[in-house]
Amino acid sequence: MREELLKSFVDMDEQEAVRIARELVESDGGAVAVLETCKEAMEEVGRLFEAGEYFLSELIAAGDMFNQIMEFTLPKLQGDEVASIGTMVLGTVQGDVHNIGKDIFKVMAEASGINVIDIGIDVPHEKFVEAIKEHKPELVGMCCLITLGVDSMKRTIEVIKEAGLRDDIKIIIGGGRVSQAVMEHVGADAWADDAARGVRLSKELLGKE
Amino acid sequence: MAVDAKQLAAERAARLKAAVELKEPDRVPFTGIGGDVIAAYAGITSYEFNFDYEKQCQAIIKYVKDFPSDQPVIGMTGLGNHVASMAFSDYPDLYPIISRVDGPTNDILGVDYCRFPGRELDENSSPQFIGREYMSAEEYDELIADPVKFCFEKILPRIVRAFRDMKAPEAHAAMARLALEKAKAGAAMRDMFRQLQELGYAPGGLSVFFAPLDFIGDQLRDIPNLIKDLRRYPDKVKAATEAVLEPLLKVSVNAKGPGVETAMIPLHLNEYLSPALYNEFYWPTLKEGILRLAELGMKSQVFFEGRHDAHLETILELPAGWGTAYFEKTDVRKAKKLLQGHTCIMGGIDVGMVISSTPAKLDEYIKEILGEMMPGGGFILAPNIGNLPRETPIENIRAVYEAVEKYGKY
Ligand code: B12
Numbered sequence: 021m022r023e024e025l026l027k028s029f030v031d032m033d034e035q036e037a038v039r040i041a042r043e044l045v046e047s048d049g050g051a052v053a054v055l056e057t058c059k060e061a062m063e064e065v066g067r068l069f070e071a072g073e074y075f076l077s078e079l080i081a082a083g084d085m086f087n088q089i090m091e092f093t094l095p096k097l098q099g100d101e102v103a104s105i106g107t108m109v110l111g112t113v114q115g116d117v118h119n120i121g122k123d124i125f126k127v128m129a130e131a132s133g134i135n136v137i138d139i140g141i142d143v144p145h146e147k148f149v150e151a152i153k154e155h156k157p158e159l160v161g162m163c164c165l166i167t168l169g170v171d172s173m174k175r176t177i178e179v180i181k182e183a184g185l186r187d188d189i190k191i192i193i194g195g196g197r198v199s200q201a202v203m204e205h206v207g208a209d210a211w212a213d214d215a216a217r218g219v220r221l222s223k224e225l226l227g228k229e
Numbered sequence: 230m231a232v233d234a235k236q237l238a239a240e241r242a243a244r245l246k247a248a249v250e251l252k253e254p255d256r257v258p259f260t261g262i263g264g265d266v267i268a269a270y271a272g273i274t275s276y277e278f279n280f281d282y283e284k285q286c287q288a289i290i291k292y293v294k295d296f297p298s299d300q301p302v303i304g305m306t307g308l309g310n311h312v313a314s315m316a317f318s319d320y321p322d323l324y325p326i327i328s329r330v331d332g333p334t335n336d337i338l339g340v341d342y343c344r345f346p347g348r349e350l351d352e353n354s355s356p357q358f359i360g361r362e363y364m365s366a367e368e369y370d371e372l373i374a375d376p377v378k379f380c381f382e383k384i385l386p387r388i389v390r391a392f393r394d395m396k397a398p399e400a401h402a403a404m405a406r407l408a409l410e411k412a413k414a415g416a417a418m419r420d421m422f423r424q425l426q427e428l429g430y431a432p433g434g435l436s437v438f439f440a441p442l443d444f445i446g447d448q449l450r451d452i453p454n455l456i457k458d459l460r461r462y463p464d465k466v467k468a469a470t471e472a473v474l475e476p477l478l479k480v481s482v483n484a485k486g487p488g489v490e491t492a493m494i495p496l497h498l499n500e501y502l503s504p505a506l507y508n509e510f511y512w513p514t515l516k517e518g519i520l521r522l523a524e525l526g527m528k529s530q531v532f533f534e535g536r537h538d539a540h541l542e543t544i545l546e547l548p549a550g551w552g553t554a555y556f557e558k559t560d561v562r563k564a565k566k567l568l569q570g571h572t573c574i575m576g577g578i579d580v581g582m583v584i585s586s587t588p589a590k591l592d593e594y595i596k597e598i599l600g601e602m603m604p605g606g607g608f609i610l611a612p613n614i615g616n617l618p619r620e621t622p623i624e625n626i627r628a629v630y631e632a633v634e635k636y637g638k639y
Contacts, residue, residue: 115354
């Protein structure tokens with residue numbers, strides 16, 4: 021059944037994937053199997069996306085399927101069965117309200133085992149600082165799709181520095197406006213303008229790959 | 230218009246026209262680069278730029294004087310009110326009044342998806358558009374049956390606070406106030422166009438058209454919902470794109486006026502869709518729209534936002550000389566290889582570089598891109614994104630204009 025779940029998930033057969041997951045989750049050890057299979061499926065979808073075979077339409081559909089399945093799977097899992105590989109505070113920077121890319125990245129990151137604290141869109145610099153103090157993440161993710169957001173990221177990172185928190189975290193930036201040059205300009209540690217690469221780099225920054 | 234201003238305007242227009250007709254003009258046509266930086270350059274806040282017509286006009290004129298190009302750079306002076314344009318599409322004379330939301334208009338209407346500097350936002354922010362789900366999946370049939378009626382009766386009251394109840398005095402008062410305010414704005418606009426004419430720019434502008442699926446995604450369903458609808462209710466979505474095509478064309482015709490012969494078509498969902506979905510749900514009605522606009526006497530300027538690489542070849546289905554393909558992240562050099570002699574290409578200036586690079590590097594970059602893109606004609610130099618933030622170093626902007634001057638001669 022795991023094979024079938026994997027296949028229907030990766031083939032974007034939403035109804036079938038949800039049906040199998042519902043059945044599987046009721047069996048002994050089924051919830052863990054569903055979780056692992058769905059993570060594997062998300063990874064495969066990400067791989068197909070990086071290879072240019074899948075598009076954002078598939079990433080969005082996959083993210084939605086993943087969320088639907090997790091809604092009835094997570095409550096059946098014990099705490100230690102959903103152990104995370106690290107925590108990330110994630111938000112779209114001040115002045116920018118685009119959220120779709122951030123949300124896609126969030127599901128993919130969660131599927132890879134990262135505990136994501138989503139602090140929303142148009143996030144003021146101080147709110148990043150507060151969230152870092154509160155959640156003590158290893159990673160901070162910033163999303164930026166508009167040119168205005170570039171300086172916003174720069175200032176946010178400055179404010180994080182001033183608060184004395186920069187050395188405790190790694191910063192990865194994403195979204196349509198980021199590049200190697202922008203990463204250097206704002207003083208981040210990594211950049212990705214696609215979610216699959218972003219997840220890969222996040223894991224690297226966590227020393228998990 | 231003084232004689233030399235008239236001549237200058239004619240030269241500029243001819244340059245752009247030649248490129249669209251796939252020829253080599255005397256110089257590479259250049260649209261100019263600007264945006265929020267226009268207000269900063271004039272020493273005013275974005276709030277002032279968005280709410281004070283006179284200051285806005287002065288700021289634009291100052292910028293255009295110091296940074297001349299083949300099209301005046303106006304910057305972002307408001308957001309579209311596309312549902313209202315459709316709801317009132319049978320009243321062409323109202324188009325200038327209801328089609329755009331600027332600061333003062335938003336004070337009157339209270340548009341749900343708009344936020345303005347100095348109001349909801351910091352006084353130096355850009356205006357924001359934050360869409361959400363205004364139409365439920367259950368309402369597709371109503372949309373399909375009569376899009377104009379549906380937009381007027383169902384969607385407009387959800388989007389415009391003053392139109393919550395069209396029978397209430399509040400709605401009528403808002404309409405009247407809107408007309409008064411737009412009369413004021415219109416006078417300021419005419420004054421600006423007069424000054425622009427003196428600087429050698431013919432009056433004009435762009436009409437607008439949307440890919441039907443984008444209208445549904447951006448204005449009605451919200452993009453993530455629409456992506457799911459494509460799998461859950463494919464037939465309804467397709468029927469809806471066909472139903473909104475006619476009224477969207479009507480709006481484009483309403484926006485046509487003296488000197489307005491080009492329809493700008495900004496694409497949103499192109500980058501999201503796989504070729505299979507693009508060819509099934511997106512391209513057929515977009516293509517038909519472009520062909521119909523041509524019949525109505527308008528050239529299209531399609532802004533292929535994001536990466537359009539996966540769908541580039543479909544452009545060749547249009548007749549040669551159909552219009553202009555404006556690219557954001559797709560490499561214009563790659564596009565040229567495919568489209569030369571068929572489609573005018575626009576873009577080439579990476580705005581990220583203008584913000585964070587140096588004058589020397591920008592000079593080098595413009596030289597290179599022009600060297601590759603100019604030969605054979607059919608190219609318009611433009612920023613890949615129309616908005617330079619306030620903090621953009623002025624010396625970088627200057628470097629771009631100087632480089633175009635230096636290397637832009639055929
Ligand atoms: C859809 C869209 C919208 C939607 C947004 C819907 C939403 N809820 O997000 C709406 C219609 C609301 C909208 C509004 C506006 N938009 Co808009 N929009 C777009 C568009 C077409 C697509 C953006 C998008 O969703 N891309 C798809 C996502 C999935 O890509 P992504 O964000 O890059 O995410 C991927 C990766 O980057 C990565 N990722 C994402 N986040 C993160 C985070 C981390 C940490 C990592 C590692 C990775 C990662 O994973 C994702 C999947 O691979 C772009 C053009 C384009 N095609 O890029 C313009 C664009 C971004 N918008 C633009 C503009 C100007 C606006 C408006 C100002 C428009 C207006 N005049 O009304 C307002 C925004 C106001 C504001 N202040 O923010 C401009 C920005 C120009 C600029 N100034 O730089 C663009 C570039 C269009 C253009 N070419 O002019 N927009």
